[in-house]
Amino acid sequence: MEAGVSVIICTYNGAALLPDTLRHLARQNVPPEIPWEVIVIDNASTDQSAAVAASVWENSGNKTPFSLLHQPQPGLTFARELGLAKARYEFVLFCDDDNWLCPDYVKRAYELMMQHPEIGMLGGYGELVFQEKPPHWARNSRLFASGPQALRSGKVKTNVVYGAGSVMRRTAFEALLKAGFRSRLTDRKGASLSSGGDYELCFALALAGNAIWYHDRLIFRHFIPAKRLTREYHERYFRESAQSFSALVPYRFLVNKGSRSLADFHFQYAKTVANYTRKLLPAFIKSLLLPAGLRTSQANELAYISLKAKLGSFRNYRTMLQNFRELLLFKQQFQDQAKSQFLQVNPKVNMLSQSLRISD
Structure with a gap:
C-alpha cells in the first residue's frame, strides 16, 4: 500500500455544509512529496450534495485528485466501506462534512502515522464553532466530537477516539477483513441519530493489537448548526445512540x-x-x-x-x-x-515448530 493520505468525506444531505468544509480542505499545506487525494461519498442524499461538492472543488483551484462516489445504501458505515475500497493510500482520514481541518492537518497526520507504525487509529482535537449562540447546557455537550481525547498526546487508555478528523491505517483494517471482521452497526443512517461506528472501528483495531492514539496538534473546527442545539435533538440522540451499546459493550x-x-x-x-x-x-x-x-x-x-x-x-x-x-x-x-502468516514469512521457525511437534 502506497504511503499517502486519502481524505474521505461521507455526506448525507450536506449541500449546505460541504462548501466550507471543502474550502478549508483545499487550503491544506501539503508538501509535494506527500501524495494525497479527496473522496466525497454521497450517501443516499436527496439534495444537491454531489453537484455542490463537485462545483466547489473545481472552483477551489486545488489540483489534488478529487473523486465523487455514490453509495445508495443508507448508513455511514456503508459509505466508509465504499471509500476504503476506493482509496489509493495507506492512511485514510475521515473528515465529516462539518469539519474544518487546520491548514497542516493532512501533513501532520501523515507524519504521525509514518513515525508510529503501531497506530491503527489516530484522533485529533475538535474546536466547536456554533452557528448561533448555544444554550449554556450545550456549550460543552459530550454529544459533539470536540475537546481533548486524553490527558496527553499518545496512546488512549479507553481505546476509542471520535470519528471526526480520525486517521486510520488501511492495512490494519484490511487485516481485520481477512480475519472475518464485519461491522455490527450502520452508524448514522439518513436522518437517524444512531451512532457508534467510529468506536466499533477503534475497538476492533485495538482487539487486533493496534494502538489507538490521540494528538493535540491535530486540530480542526467542528461546525454545529442551530438545529443541533435544541433539547429535542439531544433527547433523540441519547435514546437512539444508546442502541449501539449492544454492539459496543462486548468490545x-x-x-x-x-x-x-x-x-x-x-x-x-x-x-x-x-x-x-x-x-x-x-x-x-x-x-x-x-x-x-x-x-x-x-x-x-x-x-x-x-x-x-x-x-x-x-x-x-x-x-x-x-x-x-x-x-x-x-x-x-x-x-x-x-x-x-508469520510462519509463512519465516520458514525456519515453521520447520523448527514442526520438528518440535514430531519430537513430542
Whole structure:
C-alpha cells in the first residue's frame, strides 16, 4: 500500500455544509512529496450534495485528485466501506462534512502515522464553532466530537477516539477483513441519530493489537448548526445512540476490561448494570430539584435521560452475549491468521515448530 493520505468525506444531505468544509480542505499545506487525494461519498442524499461538492472543488483551484462516489445504501458505515475500497493510500482520514481541518492537518497526520507504525487509529482535537449562540447546557455537550481525547498526546487508555478528523491505517483494517471482521452497526443512517461506528472501528483495531492514539496538534473546527442545539435533538440522540451499546459493550469488556470467557462477560455485565443503577436515582433527583427546591437546569435533565437510555440498552442481554461470543471467536481467528502468516514469512521457525511437534 502506497504511503499517502486519502481524505474521505461521507455526506448525507450536506449541500449546505460541504462548501466550507471543502474550502478549508483545499487550503491544506501539503508538501509535494506527500501524495494525497479527496473522496466525497454521497450517501443516499436527496439534495444537491454531489453537484455542490463537485462545483466547489473545481472552483477551489486545488489540483489534488478529487473523486465523487455514490453509495445508495443508507448508513455511514456503508459509505466508509465504499471509500476504503476506493482509496489509493495507506492512511485514510475521515473528515465529516462539518469539519474544518487546520491548514497542516493532512501533513501532520501523515507524519504521525509514518513515525508510529503501531497506530491503527489516530484522533485529533475538535474546536466547536456554533452557528448561533448555544444554550449554556450545550456549550460543552459530550454529544459533539470536540475537546481533548486524553490527558496527553499518545496512546488512549479507553481505546476509542471520535470519528471526526480520525486517521486510520488501511492495512490494519484490511487485516481485520481477512480475519472475518464485519461491522455490527450502520452508524448514522439518513436522518437517524444512531451512532457508534467510529468506536466499533477503534475497538476492533485495538482487539487486533493496534494502538489507538490521540494528538493535540491535530486540530480542526467542528461546525454545529442551530438545529443541533435544541433539547429535542439531544433527547433523540441519547435514546437512539444508546442502541449501539449492544454492539459496543462486548468490545469494551474484551478490550478494556480484559474479559476472556463467558464467566468474565457475566461478571462485567452485572457490575456495569449495578453501576448504572446506582447512579440513576441521584441523577433523577438532580433532574427534578435545585438546591432551592426549584426545577433544575436542562443539563441535569438530559444527563438523566442519557443515563436511563444507557441502562435500558442492557435489556438486550442476549444480543450482547451473542456479540461477545462472536468477538471471542473473531479474536482467535485473527490470532491464528497472524500466526500462520508469520510462519509463512519465516520458514525456519515453521520447520523448527514442526520438528518440535514430531519430537513430542
